Structures are given as structure tokens and as C-alpha cells.
Amino acid sequence: MKLTVIGCGQCGGRIADQFALLGKSTHVQRGIEAVTNVLAVNSDIADLSGLSHIKSDYQHRILIGGQKTGGHGVGKINELGAELAREDGDKLIESISATQRFFETDAFLVIAGAAGGTGSGALPVLTQLLKERYMHKPVYNLIALPFRYEEMTEERSIYNVGTCLKSAYLVADAVFLVDNQRYIEKNISIRNNLAKINYLIVKPFYNLLCAGEEIDSKYIGSRVLDAGDIIQTLVGWTVIGYGEVKIPRIRLLGEDKLHFRKKVTETQKGVQAMDKAIGELSLKCDASDARRALYLLTAPSQEMNMDLIKELSASLKSIATQAIIRSGDYPREKGLLSVSVVLSDLINSRKVIEYFTKTISYISITKRRRGQIEYEHRGIEEAFKDIPSLL
Numbered sequence: 352m353k354l355t356v357i358g359c360g361q362c363g364g365r366i367a368d369q370f371a372l373l374g375k376s377t378h379v380q381r382g383i384e385a386v387t388n389v390l391a392v393n394s395d396i397a398d399l400s401g402l403s404h405i406k407s408d409y410q411h412r413i414l415i416g417g418q419k420t421g422g423h424g425v426g427k428i429n430e431l432g433a434e435l436a437r438e439d440g441d442k443l444i445e446s447i448s449a450t451q452r453f454f455e456t457d458a459f460l461v462i463a464g465a466a467g468g469t470g471s472g473a474l475p476v477l478t479q480l481l482k483e484r485y486m487h488k489p490v491y492n493l494i495a496l497p498f499r500y501e502e503m504t505e506e507r508s509i510y511n512v513g514t515c516l517k518s519a520y521l522v523a524d525a526v527f528l529v530d531n532q533r534y535i536e537k538n539i540s541i542r543n544n545l546a547k548i549n550y551l552i553v554k555p556f557y558n559l560l561c562a563g564e565e566i567d568s569k570y571i572g573s574r575v576l577d578a579g580d581i582i583q584t585l586v587g588w589t590v591i592g593y594g595e596v597k598i599p600r601i602r603l604l605g606e607d608k609l610h611f612r613k614k615v616t617e618t619q620k621g622v623q624a625m626d627k628a629i630g631e632l633s634l635k636c637d638a639s640d641a642r643r644a645l646y647l648l649t650a651p652s653q654e655m656n657m658d659l660i661k662e663l664s665a666s667l668k669s670i671a672t673q674a675i676i677r678s679g680d681y682p683r684e685k686g687l688l689s690v691s692v693v694l695s696d697l698i699n700s701r702k703v704i705e706y707f708t709k710t711i712s713y714i715s716i717t718k719r720r721r722g723q724i725e726y727e728h729r730g731i732e733e734a735f736k737d738i739p740s741l742l
């Protein structure tokens with residue numbers, strides 16, 4: 352599957368930057384083009400300058416609202432982020448139209464952090480613009496949910512998340528939910544941590560995008576998972592996970608390929624990788640809420656066998672009981688057996704519903720507060736009304 356990736360705001364830009372690196376790696380390591388183009392959109396010049404892998408010209412790093420914000424961001428007001436995206440969205444469309452081999456793109460992926468201003472506001476507006484302009488290509492969103500400490504210390508974050516999630520759900524073909532809190536690791540500085548988190552967010556996409564674009568016949572699986580399978584799977588709220596297990600590169604002398612012990616170990620390793628992928632989903636959720644799911648098994652061809660694939664399907668079906676499951680095998684990698692899992696069309700995300708409830712209570716609290724402030728102001732005006740003004 353080939354993606355055109357668009358990162359909005361600082362978070363979106365950085366994760367998109369990681370996709371640009373993924374595109375370079377698939378090209379260099381495998382001769383596969385999995386990413387057609389990567390662009391970053393921001394109202395903040397400094398954030399755009401901080402990217403590493405996205406091409407540095409103005410067509411790939413697109414500044415919006417330069418006149419209104421002076422290139423300094425929108426300070427968490429996502430309505431302003433949305434407004435700037437509406438005003439300057441044509442810059443993005445122009446850049447996309449100029450993409451070499453754009454016609455090869457299977458889908459768009461628009462990325463942002465939900466709690467900020469620019470990305471949170473621009474993501475749904477740009478998604479809508481892309482949907483109107485490129486009617487036949489699906490547009491997916493990937494939304495990073497804030498860390499717990501942000502929700503506690505910055506009240507406005509909740510409102511941004513609530514409005515961003517609702518708007519994205521209404522307009523995108525599917526929304527990948529990524530919970531930053533799940534990736535936190537102790538003892539690493541926040542900056543390093545964000546880079547590590549972004550790496551982990553993008554990793555599950557690597558084989559998933561490559562499998563259907565493989566050109567070398569020796570790496571083509573018995574059941575290829577291609578763009579069609581992925582597009583059929585992605586609907587509504589979606590999560591993604593990845594798990595891997597190391598396997599010895601050198602077989603012991605006398606270890607027969609057909610030996611039953613080897614087969615049992617392979618199956619165990621496969622199920623172990625699947626369990627890890629489910630345990631590391633981008634957002635904690637109940638797999639039985641998924642109406643669609645897919646998994647891709649990637650392993651050296653000598654490690655693949657039908658029993659393993661059957662076992663993995665059964666293992667996923669036992670938890671995603673209501674889902675139509677699509678699957679594929681990809682005979683790549685060395686010394687590694689990995690599984691990427693997608694659960695989609697989730698009918699009930701507890702975390703998302705919690706955000707909506709909290710947003711509604713934030714709105715009513717701020718309304719009450721505003722009323723109080725207006726009342727107090729009126730008091731002042733009343734007190735000085737008989738004093739002449741010098742203005």
C-alpha cells in the first residue's frame with residue numbers, strides 16, 4: 352500500500368517525519384516504494400525547521416496562517432488552527448498535485464496530536480478538503496491522544512481532544528487512535544521519549560505497507576495482504592499493534608525442517624508475537640468491540656507453515672469474536688518473526704467516550720465561569736459609571 356502522509360502541527364509533523372524515514376528505509380533496504388510523499392503543515396516556522404526527513408522546501412513544509420500568527424503557532428486554540436487550515440488549505444492541494452507519481456497513492460494519512468491547537472484544528476479541515484478534492488482515495492487520520500499530565504494541568508487540552516475526535520470521526524474514513532500515555536517509559540528524557548514513541552507508533556506500518564508492494568518474487572507470500580485488504584478493513588475507530596519474537600538464524604546440526612518439535616516451537620513463537628501485538632495496541636481496547644481486523648505475519652520463508660497461519664487466525668478470532676478477519680503472510684526478515692495487527696470499526700471505545708463526557712463538562716464549567724466574570728465586570732462598570740472618562 353502506498354501512502355501520502357500529511358503531518359499537522361508539531362506532533363503530526365514529527366510522526367510524519369518518521370513516516371518519511373520509513374519511506375527511505377523501504378526504498379533502500381527493500382527497493383519498495385511505500386510512501387509516495389510526505390508533507391508537514393504548521394503555523395509555526397520553528398516546528399517546521401525542526402524536522403529531519405521531510406524535504407525542506409516550502410512545498411513539503413507548508414506554513415499556514417503566516418500573516419495572522421507571524422509564524423508563531425496558535426497557542427492551543429484549535430478553532431484558530433481550523434480557520435488557518437481553511438484559509439490556506441489550497442497550498443496543500445497545490446503541493447499534492449505537484450507530487451511525482453501521485454496517481455500511485457492508494458490513500459492519505461493525516462496525522463496530528465489532538466490536544467494542541469494547529470494540528471488538532473487543521474486535521475479535520477484538511478481531511479475534508481482532501482476528501483472533496485480526491486473523491487476516490489480514502490483519507491485516514493492518525494491522532495495522538497495526550498499524556499495524562501497534560502490533561503490534568505492544561506484544561507483546554509480536553510476540549511481540543513473532544514472537538515478534534517468528533518470532527519475527525521465525522522469526516523475521515525478511519526481514525527487510528529494512539530495513546531501517548533501507553534508509550535511512556537521511565538528514565539528517558541522527554542525529548543528522547545517522544546522520538547522513541549514516534550518510532551514505536553510508525554513501526555507496525557512497516558511490513559504492512561511493504562507486503563502488497565513487494566516486487567521480488569521470492570518475498571511474495573502465499574496470501575498477500577495488499578492495499579485492497581487494508582482499505583476493506585479500515586473503518587471508524589481503529590487501533591494498531593506490533594509484536595516480534597527473535598528466532599535463531601543458524602539451525603543446529605541435524606535439526607530437521609520437518610521435525611515436529613520445530614513446528615511446535617514456530618507455532619508458539621507466532622502466537623507469542625500475536626499476544627505481544629495485542630498487548631501493545633496503540634490504545635487499550637476490548638478486541639471484541641472490533642467488527643473488522645487484520646494481521647500480517649512476517650517471518651523467514653522457512654519459518655512459515657499453514658499450521659502457524661491457522662493458529663494465528665484462531666488466536667485472533669478467539670478475542671476479536673465479532674470481527675471479519677483478513678490476514679496475510681510475508682516471507683521477509685531474518686532472525687525475526689513479527690505480527691502486525693489492526694483492529695477496526697470499533698463500536699465502543701471507552702477512552703473516546705470518556706473524552707466526550709469530559710469535554711461536555713468542560714464546556715458547561717467554562718460557560719458558568721464566563722457568566723461569573725461578566726457579572727463581576729458589570730459590577731466595576733456600575734461602580735465607575737458616574738466618573739468622567741478621559742478617552
Ligand SMILES: Nc1nc2c(ncn2[C@@H]2O[C@H](COP(=O)(O)OP(=O)(O)OP(=O)(O)O)[C@@H](O)[C@H]2O)c(=O)[nH]1
Pocket residue numbers: 359360361362363365366394395398424425426427428463464465466467468469470471495496497498501531545546548549
Ligand atoms: N507522540 C507524540 N506526541 C506528541 C509529539 N509532540 C507533541 N505531542 C502531543 O501532541 C499534542 C499537541 O501538541 P503539538 O503538536 O505541539 O501542538 P500543535 O498542533 O503544534 O499546536 P500549537 O502549538 O498549539 O499551535 C501534545 O499535547 C502532545 O500530547 C510527538 O513528537 N510525538
Ligand SMILES: [Mg+2]
Pocket residue numbers: 360361395398424467469
Ligand atoms: Mg506547535
